[in-house]
Amino acid sequence: PQDSGRYGRQEELGSLHGIPLYKCFVEGWPQVEDFQARPDDLLIATYPKSGTTWLSEILDMIYHDGDVEKCRRDAIFNRVPFLEMKVPEMLTPCPAGVELLEKTPSPRLVKTHLPIQLLPTSFWDKNCKVIYMARNPKDVVISYYYFYQMAKIHPDPGTLNEFLETFMAAGVGLAYGSWYEHVRGWWEKKQEKQLLYLFYEDMKKDPQQEVQKILRFLGKEVAEGTVARILHHTSFQEMRKNPAANYETMPTAFMDHSLSPFLRKGISGDWKNHFTVAQNERFDRHYREHMEGSDLHFQMEV
Numbered sequence: 001p002q003d004s005g006r007y008g009r010q011e012e013l014g015s016l017h018g019i020p021l022y023k024c025f026v027e028g029w030p031q032v033e034d035f036q037a038r039p040d041d042l043l044i045a046t047y048p049k050s051g052t053t054w055l056s057e058i059l060d061m062i063y064h065d066g067d068v069e070k071c072r073r074d075a076i077f078n079r080v081p082f083l084e085m086k087v088p089e090m091l092t093p094c095p096a097g098v099e100l101l102e103k104t105p106s107p108r109l110v111k112t113h114l115p116i117q118l119l120p121t122s123f124w125d126k127n128c129k130v131i132y133m134a135r136n137p138k139d140v141v142i143s144y145y146y147f148y149q150m151a152k153i154h155p156d157p158g159t160l161n162e163f164l165e166t167f168m169a170a171g172v173g174l175a176y177g178s179w180y181e182h183v184r185g186w187w188e189k190k191q192e193k194q195l196l197y198l199f200y201e202d203m204k205k206d207p208q209q210e211v212q213k214i215l216r217f218l219g220k221e222v223a224e225g226t227v228a229r230i231l232h233h234t235s236f237q238e239m240r241k242n243p244a245a246n247y248e249t250m251p252t253a254f255m256d257h258s259l260s261p262f263l264r265k266g267i268s269g270d271w272k273n274h275f276t277v278a279q280n281e282r283f284d285r286h287y288r289e290h291m292e293g294s295d296l297h298f299q300m301e302v
């Protein structure tokens with residue numbers, strides 16, 4: 001009964017070079033692989049549910065010098081096209097990410113969730129700047145669990161306990177595959193590439209400091225008041241009520257906000273309201289095993 005609309009819930013994911021991914025995205029892959037980046041493209045890369053939309057809104061505000069009205073010109077998924085996105089036409093009038101990007105004037109902001117090894121080579125050839133944002137896996141898995149329910153492109157996530165197992169196993173049911181490989185893969189490249197690696201938790205703690213980091217990375221200077229305007233406009237409360245930022249303009253058949261809003265809670269540590277003690281211990285063990293030998297560390301709450 002939840003699966004109303006013309007588009008039923010997906011039964012299963014496809015596979016892209018061994019990474020589980022929505023079948024329609026896999027179908028569109030040839031165009032994505034051949035994507036021609038431009039040297040002034042800025043890539044926003046994340047594992048899903050790690051603060052992509054937040055970072056996207058911040059960057060669009062920076063690109064428009066803190067002009068709130070300009071940043072309301074269109075929905076965030078049109079202002080910052082999603083590179084590998086391709087949805088069946090019957091579902092949404094949205095063009096594929098690649099098509100949208102071809103029509104977007106420079107300088108473009110580009111969103112991707114691709115693991116580093118699948119990023120189209122053109123981004124490296126053109127030496128594009130990349131901002132990666134990572135979020136602690138406990139909050140990611142909870143956020144993803146709710147997203148699986150509201151965004152019908154996903155298979156049924158089952159119970160939370162089942163979804164935790166899916167997340168840890170990173171098998172066929174987990175779109176974009178292993179969180180561990182994703183965050184570690186991008187982390188390892190941060191020395192040699194033009195790559196700024198940020199954390200959702202730092203952004204929660206001190207958004208002003210993180211915005212300054214972004215400005216330095218981009219070599220941009222803005223007036224003091226502009227930073228304040230950016231911070232206000234991109235706060236959770238403001239974004240949540242902004243139809244250009246909160247995804248409410250997506251067709252309900254694709255995203256059903258009555259099941260769970262896209263901007264759901266926007267905090268660090270919500271996993272504590274969901275994990276049992278046993279689940280937490282199991283998750284911690286798994287985390288330690290899979291992060292061993294890495295100098296990448298996460299704050300599980302702020």
Ligand code: PPS
Binds near residue numbers: 047
């Ligand atoms: S997606 O679908 O992968 O692009 O989703 P993504 O935007 O990466 O992640 C969605 C989560 O980010 C939260 N969010 C924010 N948190 C704090 N401040 C702001 N401004 C903000 N905007 C989005 C959003 O609420 C989702 O997290 P949860 O924990 O589910 O609330």
